[in-house]
Amino acid sequence: MEVVFWSPARGGQTTRNMKILANIYRIRYGMQVRTFENYEAYGKYHFMENMQKQNRQKKKGHVFVDCRNDRNRQVWRLLQRADTVVINFPQEYPVLLNYFQNHPRISGNIFYLISNSPSDPMDNEKIYRRVFRLEAEETGVIPYDVRFEHYYAKKQGFACQKSVIKGEPCGVGEEFAAKTFEIAVKLLKMNCVFEGDTLYYC
Structure with a gap:
């Protein structure tokens, strides 16, 4: 499964968001997730797969690719062929407005993710859904958490x-933990089968 993280502007924090969600996939669901912070390196990896006649759709696990806020032919190709594209927005209304007026072509599923909301994430999410006519299942807002940012800056986010x-709080707020887990589940449900809240097949 190929999931591409892209932002229409600077400040979308694609790398950080990709790592947060990949960690939840690995820890909570025991999934194989390979992350590529450099989409150009992923392009070479994917080319070698094809040379070896391996079918990426049949391979187990997920591939997360960080395209940052770049705009070029390779990025457009990735956006068009990915199973799911996560559009990462900074907390700036003009960026969202411009994206929905001039968005690139995307063939697969789309998830809209807003980073580092300094105010109530639920209020912001409801506002964005109403203004841009989005469904709850395709949107998420990551609340700002000082403690997590501290760990992430020290490269201790995964731990x-x-x-x-595991139920052993590291000082991160309950809201941050709950919202990031909720976003991971929404993203999984775009490509996987659930029975209630239990992952059945992916």
Whole structure:
């Protein structure tokens, strides 16, 4: 499964968001997730797969690709062929407005993710859904959490998330933990089969 993270502007924090969600996939669901912070490196990896006649759709696990806010032919190709594209927005209304007026062509599923909301994330999410006519299942807002940002800056984000999921708080707020987990589940449900809240097949 190929999931591409892209932002229409600077400040979308694609790399950070990709790592947060990949960690939840790995820790909570035991999934194989390979992350590429450099989409050009992923292009070479994918080319070698094809040379070896391996079918990426049949391979187990997920591939997360970070396209940052770049705009070029390779990025457009990735956006068009990905199973799911996560559009990462900074907390700036003009960026969202411009995107929905001039968005690129995307063939697969689309998830809209807004980063580092300093105010109530639920209020913001409801506003964005109403203004841009989005469904709850395709949107998410990551609340700002000072403690997590501290761990992430020290490259300890994975260890912190692991502690939270195991019920051993590392100082991160409950809201951050709950919202990021909720976003991961929404993203999974775009490509996987659930029975209630239990992952059945992916």
